[in-house]
Amino acid sequence: xVTLQMMQFTAVVLMLLLTAKLLFLxxxxxxSRYTRQARWLMSGGTMLLALHFVLQLAMGLRLMGxxxxxxxxxxxxxxxxxxxARAVLLLQQRGELSLSDRWTGPAVWTVTMAMLAVAAATxxxxxxxxxxxxxxxxxxxxxxxxxxxxxYTWRHMASLVAMRHALDNYYDRDTDGMLRWMQLSIxxxxxxxxxxxxxxxxxxxxxxxxxxxxxxxxFYLVDSFCFYLVSPxxxxxxxAGQNATEVKEEACLEQAAMSKHKGSEExxxxxxxxxxxxxxxxxxxxxxxxRGGYRxxxxxQPQAAQDIGISRYRLTAWLHQRGLKYTEWMALxxxxxxxxxxxxxxxxxxxxxxxxxGFNDRSVFQKKFKQKTGLxxxxxxxxxx
Numbered sequence: 224x225v226t227l228q229m230m231q232f233t234a235v236v237l238m239l240l241l242t243a244k245l246l247f248l249x250x251x252x253x254x255s256r257y258t259r260q261a262r263w264l265m266s267g268g269t270m271l272l273a274l275h276f277v278l279q280l281a282m283g284l285r286l287m288g289x290x291x292x293x294x295x296x297x298x299x300x301x302x303x304x305x306x307x308a309r310a311v312l313l314l315q316q317r318g319e320l321s322l323s324d325r326w327t328g329p330a331v332w333t334v335t336m337a338m339l340a341v342a343a344a345t346x347x348x349x350x351x352x353x354x355x356x357x358x359x360x361x362x363x364x365x366x367x368x369x370x371x372x373x374x375y376t377w378r379h380m381a382s383l384v385a386m387r388h389a390l391d392n393y394y395d396r397d398t399d400g401m402l403r404w405m406q407l408s409i410x411x412x413x414x415x416x417x418x419x420x421x422x423x424x425x426x427x428x429x430x431x432x433x434x435x436x437x438x439x440x441x442f443y444l445v446d447s448f449c450f451y452l453v454s455p456x457x458x459x460x461x462x463a464g465q466n467a468t469e470v471k472e473e474a475c476l477e478q479a480a481m482s483k484h485k486g487s488e489e490x491x492x493x494x495x496x497x498x499x500x501x502x503x504x505x506x507x508x509x510x511x512x513x514r515g516g517y518r519x520x521x522x523x524q525p526q527a528a529q530d531i532g533i534s535r536y537r538l539t540a541w542l543h544q545r546g547l548k549y550t551e552w553m554a555l556x557x558x559x560x561x562x563x564x565x566x567x568x569x570x571x572x573x574x575x576x577x578x579x580x581g582f583n584d585r586s587v588f589q590k591k592f593k594q595k596t597g598l599x600x601x602x603x604x605x606x607x608x
Contacts, residue, residue, distance in 0.1 A: 238273035257318025268306035372416030
């Protein structure tokens with residue numbers, strides 16, 4: 224039978240192991256300042272949780288009653304959750320956090336601790352007494368904790384959308400796998416906001432089940448976080464984010480230039496690609512497609528725009544008018560080229576077709592072809608299309 228003490232001891236060991244993994248990451252692979260900050264924040268969160276479970280185990284607070292345990296839970300879990308949330312947000316925002324991102328967590332912790340202190344001071348009982356005032360303050364603190372997690376979940380989701388947009392308008396291939404762990408971690412943090420109050424106030428089997436789920440999520444979060452930090456993903460995301468920033472700067476410059484020539488209102492409309500500008504872009508794009516410029520593997524959006532002879536902003540805006548992102552557009556061009564090759568060269572292998580079209584490898588080509596046509600290249604060829 225799994226006892227409470229066994230659960231707490233397991234949590235201590237797990238948190239210490241995760242802390243050690245974070246602390247002993249390969250330093251030379253963590254290049255930027257904000258990724259190093261994120262690592263220390265994540266380490267701080269796991270160390271706080273390790274200390275939390277050590278105190279719970281040593282003092283036996285859960286055995287004394289729910290109220291006594293809840294006070295320590297709120298004191299430790301709020302800052303630990305804040306450290307986790309801020310670490311992920313640092314990666315998403317490339318180190319640029321708003322004041323609310325920085326101070327929402329500390330503010331929630333301060334208010335919660337103040338409520339507990341006031342409740343303990345006004346009830347006239349010892350600090351660890353189970354009183355109505357303390358129970359009310361603890362419930363209010365749990366609500367504040369959930370609101371804090373809700374805020375950071377919203378910030379994570381908005382930042383993740385921006386990250387995907389930046390990647391899809393920079394790379395010529397899908398990069399969903401690079402951020403999948405982050406999406407699952409955001410969902411996990413949201414569920415954590417719902418599960419932690421159960422673990423804080425609950426007793427019996429339900430509390431143990433929720434605790435196991437929290438342990439599993441924390442292991443996934445930290446393990447995936449470590450893998451992301453030492454992979455090429457942060458550098459790739461940095462490049463895509465920088466490109467998105469420069470595209471916005473190009474848009475502002477074009478708006479300013481057009482405003483000087485045509486007046487502020489007309490200039491703003493022109494910067495969204497007027498019919499004349501759209502026609503110029505289309506002509507340049509058609510000439511580039513005729514030259515087969517899209518067949519170059521690993522073609523980033525800045526290079527494509529340069530080869531076409533237009534600004535990155537105009538290429539992005541032109542694609543946006545068609546409801547496309549750069550990654551998707553490149554896939555469509557290459558699939559059409561693949562269809563042509565299949566019709567004219569029935570003896571070509573998938574490897575040869577993928578190489579001729581600009582796909583990274585055969586598996587990527589087959590996956591994208593099936594997504595766009597509903598058929599494998601072999602099935603499409605057999606139907607004689």
